[in-house]
Amino acid sequence: MNNSKTMDAQPCPVARSLDVIGDRWSLLVVRDAFDGVRRFSDFQRSLGAARNILSDRLRRLVDAGILAVQPAANGSAYQAYVLTEQGQALFPIVVALRQWGEQHLFAEGERHAELIEKRTGRPLHFMAPRAADGRVVSPDETEVRKLS
Amino acid sequence: MNNSKTMDAQPCPVARSLDVIGDRWSLLVVRDAFDGVRRFSDFQRSLGAARNILSDRLRRLVDAGILAVQPAANGSAYQAYVLTEQGQALFPIVVALRQWGEQHLFAEGERHAELIEKRTGRPLHFMAPRAADGRVVSPDETEVRKLS
Numbered sequence: 135m136n137n138s139k140t141m142d143a144q145p146c147p148v149a150r151s152l153d154v155i156g157d158r159w160s161l162l163v164v165r166d167a168f169d170g171v172r173r174f175s176d177f178q179r180s181l182g183a184a185r186n187i188l189s190d191r192l193r194r195l196v197d198a199g200i201l202a203v204q205p206a207a208n209g210s211a212y213q214a215y216v217l218t219e220q221g222q223a224l225f226p227i228v229v230a231l232r233q234w235g236e237q238h239l240f241a242e243g244e245r246h247a248e249l250i251e252k253r254t255g256r257p258l259h260f261m262a263p264r265a266a267d268g269r270v271v272s273p274d275e276t277e278v279r280k281l282s
Numbered sequence: 283m284n285n286s287k288t289m290d291a292q293p294c295p296v297a298r299s300l301d302v303i304g305d306r307w308s309l310l311v312v313r314d315a316f317d318g319v320r321r322f323s324d325f326q327r328s329l330g331a332a333r334n335i336l337s338d339r340l341r342r343l344v345d346a347g348i349l350a351v352q353p354a355a356n357g358s359a360y361q362a363y364v365l366t367e368q369g370q371a372l373f374p375i376v377v378a379l380r381q382w383g384e385q386h387l388f389a390e391g392e393r394h395a396e397l398i399e400k401r402t403g404r405p406l407h408f409m410a411p412r413a414a415d416g417r418v419v420s421p422d423e424t425e426v427r428k429l430s
Contacts, residue, residue: 145393145394145395146313146380146383146394146395147379147380147381147382147383147384147388147394147395148309148310148313148376148379148380148383149310149313149383150383150387150388151379151380151382151383151387152306152309152310152379153306154387156305156306156309156310157304157305157306158300158304158305161296161300161304162296162300162304165294165296165297168421169425169426217421220386222421223382223385224382225411225420225421226378226381226382226411227375227378227379228296229378230375230378230409231295231296231299231300232294232295232296232299233295233374234295234299234374234375235294235295235298235299236295237371238368239295239299239302240295240298245293245429246294246295246429247293247294247295247427247428247429248426249424249425249426250424250426250427251413251419251424252423252424252425253413253423254413254414254415255427256413256414257414258412258413258414258419258424259411259412259413259414259415259416261378261409261410261412262374262409263373263374263377263406263407263409264406264407265399265401265402265404265406265407266399266402266404266405266407267402267407268407271399272370272373273316273365273370273373275399275401276397276398276399276400276406277317277398277400278395278396278397278398279395279396279397279398279403280395281393281394281395
């Protein structure tokens with residue numbers, strides 16, 4: 135990615151995250167991985183990405199420790215790409231992207247896929263940033279304390 | 283962005299969100315806007331982005347209804363870019379990116395900028411996806427219900 139600053143020197147956690155996953159295809163791969171997609175050909179079918187783009191993004195995600203390559207569970211020759219623990223920890227980011235999209239990018243009454251809790255079949259709660267005491271906070275109630 | 287599928291037809295809210303903001307520079311602009319950056323030259327200084335890239339991303343964010351252009355508050359000739367209500371609603375996404383970066387991209391003891399609640403000076407609570415009843419859910423307790 136064409137970053138002009140060296141991210142390793144970036145004290146901002148948002149910038150460091152974006153250096154690793156701040157790209158549409160990477161995040162779509164991660165979304166698909168959460169949905170259980172594991173094989174190259176299945177990612178390709180789901181995303182409609184060019185082969186070289188998908189290869190590149192999978193390799194970057196493996197290099198970043200977000201996906202791990204495993205032999206396929208059924209003993210076939212296919213490799214499987216699975217989320218590592220660090221990759222699983224991207225769940226809040228994917229949920230936040232989903233919830234913003236649901237609220238702002240669909241027309242009233244337009245249907246969309248929904249993320250539900252399996253046990254109850256109910257959609258997840260809206261995920262809002264909260265203060266240490268658990269109260270929901272708005273952006274203007276917060277500030278970034280930079281490194282001095 | 284080089285999407286091969288038309289996003290307007292995408293039933294997945296994650297894909298639609300990424301079509302609008304799934305790009306490292308766009309999300310860094312949004313991060314800066316939350317931090318109070320408003321002028322072109324200040325975004326440029328903060329991001330180290332090339333002028334044409336920054337212009338392009340600001341225009342896209344305005345077109346998408348995430349930023350609005352306003353005359354500068356002090357009456358000068360400079361335009362100010364401010365988050366709209368839809369842009370303010372990106373707060374959970376930026377917080378999720380921040381918290382993942384904090385937890386996974388810094389060495390033990392390495393310092394980073396922190397997002398705090400102004401009133402208390404304390405860092406925000408870790409933001410986790412929750413079921414409708416408020417319980418924290420892991421990815422494997424959830425599934426996407428696709429449109430039939």
